[in-house]
Amino acid sequence: MWILLGIVFAAVPLVAATSRIYVTNRGGTTISVIDPATNKVVEEIKGIESPEVVRFSPDGSRLYIANRSVDVLYVMDRKSGKYIKKVPLSGWANDAMVTNDGKLIVVCIRNTGTEALDVGALDIIDAKSLEKIKSIPVRRGLHDVSLTADGKFAAAGSPPGQSITVFDLQKMEIAWEVQYDQGVLPLIVESNPDGSGHRIFAQLNRTNGFSVVDFATHKEVQRIVNPDEPKGFGPGCEGISHGIGIAPDHKTLWTNSRPANAVFAYSLPDLKLLGHVSLPETPVPGKAPRGGGPAWITFAPDSRTVYVSTCGTKSVSAIDVEAMKEITRIPVGEMPDRISTLVLP
Amino acid sequence: MISRVLPKIISACFAVAAAILLCVFAPFGTAQTAGSPGAHAPQLDYEFFKTRVEPIFLKSRSEDHARCYVCHQVMRHGGGPLSLEMLPAGASFWTEEQSRHNFEVVSKLVVPGDPSLSLFLRMPLAPEAGGLADTHQGGRQFASEDDPDWQNMKAWVLGQKAGGSSAP
Secondary structure, three states, X not given: OHHHHHHXXXXXXXXXHOEEEEEEEOOOOXXXXXXXXXXXXXXXXXXXXXXXXXXXXXXXXXXXXEEOOOOEEEEEEOOOOOEEEEEEOOOEEXXXXXXXOOOXXXXXXXXXXXXXXXXXXXXXXXXXXXXXXXXXXXXXXXXXXXXXOOOOEEEEEEOOOOEEEEEEOOOOEEEEEXXXXXXXXXXXXEEOOOOOXXXXXXXXXXXXXXXXXXXXXXEEEEEEEOOOOOOOOOOXXXXXXXXXXEOOOOOEEEEEEOOOOEEEEEEOOOOOEEEEEEOOEEOOOOOOOEEOOEEEEEEXXXXXXXXXXXXXXXXXXXXXXXXXXXXXXXXXXOOEEEEEEEEOO | OOOOOHHHHHHHHHHHHHHHHHHHHHHHHHHHHOOOOOOOOOOOOHHHHHHHHHHHHHOOOEOOEOOHHHHHEHHHHOOOOOOEOOXXXXXXXXXXXXXXXXXXXXXXXXXXXXXXXXXXXXXXEOHHHOOOHHHOOOOOOXXXXXXXXXXXXXXXXXXEOOOOOEOO
């Protein structure tokens, strides 16, 4: 038993030392890279105007970077920082994900520019050839995407379409949709132990909380509203709930709230409220502070630390899960946005 | 009509920002205009806008600032309040017709003669300098009112003419 514990504790620094947190600074041209072992920025990738998201090949050798300025997916060698390829996309990319086997990169397109309305698409890129092999059109622009652990399905939310579209990545077609009466913002898929989809947790632009969709029945089964307290902050730079994530140990769901200027933690699978952590405020000289505008969420691989990018304060908050408090505020670039964890093998 | 819902989101944010702006700056605005708004409001000058303001939208100002155009071009901005015309393919500046349309669009975000009430000036200005850039998806484009580009934008709001004089 003690030997086992010793191995576990010895492994913790190793886990922390072999991961990185990538933060896109969408108001600028840089990507900040944080070492979770020190909670300091250890690298800055420059020269990508308005970066949207960074994702990774499973071996950590490649970065896949979507941005707002040009309609391409940058494929970068992580160590050298050199571009391997710029893959043409169907339009302006928002979010992207990589299947766990590393074979496919899916990119949600916010606007293809093909019609007056912002028509969206899910672009599918073969990670070996780095060619776009399919673009599945959808009625309206897509904002965020999440995958089942088995890589068979992708769920993407649309703010203008007020919908979640679930794509079958084997057939490369739309599988089913869920329609709402409000826009869909960040979402996350919860998978079953076998990797198949179980639930989707989706944030809606007029709900201080999130919707729960059952993967089997394709229906919304629950809508969780965050507590009324804390309160008093505005919607910040975008919708009122704009960041949601499942910890790697699958025990907790974290969802932020701009009216509360806080991140709320819920237990999984039962979705019981565990508490909240208040997030940084934006000081305004001579006035009451405003909410910091918490945005996307990611985690340290050991699930002990939650990272929340806070767009109004140019910082990332590192939150200790056990203590339920912010332990460090890490300065990054302008308007920090999507945030992702790279685990190096 | 680019989008039916995204503009609502943007407009909602815009409305919140406008409300903040009014609450925060109304006293100063009243003091500065010293009378009913618009009573002595200057005319916004198109030529000044085209030569001194519009280029700022396309300017790479530093690594901590994406160009305004990246987010505010109409295909990226979903019909939000400051949606700029798409540059013609291969062009580095707007056509005359497009510039006039941009002038109309941006003029709606300005209270002529009153920088403190002009969202166009306050939205990209850092909160530390009295602006609302923490609620701006493009962030703090201007750290202070001393920024030369911000000064140009202010001069336009105050009615400065392309020839150098200000109005009225």
